[in-house]
Amino acid sequence: MKTLILCSSVHGHTRLICERIQSQLVAMGEEVTLAGLTEAPELSEFDKVLIGASIRHGKHQANVVSFMIQHRELLQQKICGFFSVSLVARKPGKNTPETNAYMQTFLTQINWQPPILEVFGGRLNYPGYGVVDRNIIRFIMWVTKGPTAADTDITFTDWDKVSALAVRFLQA
Structure with missing residues (x-):
């Protein structure tokens, strides 16, 4: 399987999380390409796509929302996941996709829910x-x-939670 990890990071921490997931997937035998969202290669070349995005001033970057909407049909045909990174997710009760307001707002904006979701503290x-x-x-x-x-x-x-996402994504 060919895996693509796309990253939208302002200060670099989300990219660090993406690199950690990439390293773990490669160690488990996956062929993984990591790219910034703005340099995304052709999605049709990949079997799996994982997108990580940070929160800036209370919301995901506009290009993350537009990318997900623009490519939604193709992403729905692949094994796909999305994770969000924010300081709010440091708090219990705001650290799951179901309880994180930023994630819920994002899912409403894109009018779709990727099958694999996660939220990490930044x-x-x-x-x-x-x-x-x-x-x-x-x-x-x-x-x-x-x-x-x-x-x-x-x-x-929570780096153990990051590792758990990598395993979930591998097994999907």
């Missing part, structure tokens, strides 16, 4: 953000009772 890296992003995210974290110290750099990703 990385909070204040020193790595520009001034505007840092202040917006600090405010959101203050409201949601998250870390607000300006030197905070913490990863909320």
